[in-house]
Amino acid sequence: MNDTTDPESPTALSQRMLQVVNATPVGVCITNSQGIFEFVNPAYCRFYGYRPDELLGQHFTMVVPPENKSLMRELHDRFIAGHNEVRGEWEVLDRDGNTKQIMADATHIRGNDGQPRKVTFIMDITERIRHERMREDVERLMRHDLRTPLNAIINIPALICEDANVSDEQRELLDIVERSARTMVEMIDASLNLYKLEAGSYPLQGEPLDLLELLSRVLVDCERATARRGQQGQLLLGDRPVTSTDRCSLRGEPLLYYNLFANLTKNAFEATPTDGQISLRVMCRSNGARVEIHNQGCIPAEIQPKFFDKYVTQGKSTGNGLGTYSARLIVDAVGGSIGFHSSEDTGTLLWVELPDDSCRADSAG
Structure with a gap:
């Protein structure tokens, strides 16, 4: 067993440093190039439930679940060889197997x-x-329970419209109610899928879709939601406005793609000054499509490095920090890519690259 106060010990620590390391509430261990424990501080022992003498001289994978032992050995060897290790979250086992x-x-x-x-x-x-898992479970239950009353709202407009006395204006309003309810159900379904996307278990079921038609619906819905601010959106195919005969065909999941671009476009409208302009530019390619969303606002410098992280938001009273996070999850799931450029001078240009077939990307993964 190694004594870290022994000056001949390979991992010798000064008495002052040893006092600091032993007093810290953070667990600390030192392993040699073979992965053998040479030092463990009290916090490390308390966390795992072992005495120091039960750990020292043993391989560090004694606290690693069996299914992860091979991976952790490989990562340890790579680290010893000079590769960096990214901070991460891991499952481990204590002395009792918990x-x-x-x-x-x-x-x-x-x-x-x-x-x-x-x-x-x-x-x-x-x-x-x-x-976090408890909160996610509660949120999923709440979303599930919301679908029942919404389904009733969807059916009511059609029943009312059967009355011959309903005017054209009333029919139009009822149509808006039905479409809004259907959109809410779709968004609830999309949020229920967030957990599956996080776990990497979302079953992609691609179908033919017209990306231009989908983006047109997104733009109309976002413009309607912000009509009071006088903002306008423009849908472009390359450098020209989209016409009724234009198509951009992909295989993908319409609900996921609607949720993806609704979140990003809504953010663009919220970041744009009153009476400002938002553009959605589509570049169709043989192997997929690129969509660029531009607005005149600038993403605050302090959140740019973590823009796609969970719960990151700033300056929005109604924001929950999940819009861009879920967008990244969706793009990753379909085998695409996402990024942005943002400055005070040019505004924000957010781009999304989508494959021509999201299911092919899924099966390749």
């Missing part, structure tokens, strides 16, 4: 013998993950 969740980060050091070591820092996020 599954826990950690946030882990690591750094390189060299021991007194000149050999590389890995210092790993862990934080217990088990409760946070449990609360």
